Amino acid sequence: MTDRAAFLATLRATPRGKNPGLPDRSSTPDAPTELRAGEDPIGRFQRETEATSASMSRVTRDTVGVAVVAALHAAGAQRVALTTDLGPHLEAVRSACWAAGLEVADYADVAPQRRQAAALDATVTGCLAAVAATGSIVTSAAAGRAGALIAPTHVCVVREDQLLPGLHALLSGDVLSAAGSLFALQSGPSRSADIEKTLILGVHGPGRVDVLFVELER
Secondary structure (H helix, E strand, O other): OOOHHHHHHHHHHOOOOOOOOOOOOOOOOOOOOOOOOOOOHHHHHHHHHHHOOOEEEEEOHHHHHHHHHHHHHHOOOOEEEEOHHHHHHHHHHHHHHHHOOOEEEEHHHHOOOHHHHHOOOEEEEOOOEEEOOOOEEEEEHHHOOOOOOOOOEEEEEEEHHHEEOOHHHHHHOOHHHHOOOOEEEEOOOOEEOOOOOOOEEOOOOOOEEEEEEEOOOO
């Protein structure tokens, strides 16, 4: 990959009005946003996720619903909205929430109703992808424009086949072509330290994030 100094030198040497071209992006850079050689992507994803003050639990396809309910109970959530990007896990999660006596709605129905949306305790979403090296989840318009952000608690279901090694794979691949008009990288709960440099969680988004990682059956 072309480094910063080489790219800037190319820009300086290019006559005004000429296209300097894009830097070479064919190889993965040696950077903190990428996996180290031989590193376990799932283990790195868990460490990075927990470093952001989020939690991560490894679950199976058959236990997703139970795990979602456990996360919601731990957060004290009662009013819950589900987004369509849960995909193959949507109905299992819905059934488990109903069985647990939670108030469950589809986020697409709640989103236009400001009072109902503001009253949510939690949202449960899927994701477009996840990035192992940064502990980030990538959400898109499929979750609704605020589906992962509007409630105090966000539970995100990540399938193992959605895990990417680093930002290079995310930005160089085809994943973002499915994002539509919106995609966002989220790393842990919302946080701010603007006032007296005191870190506060949940200022502009969820104060609690629970990631449920669905491992492939082997």
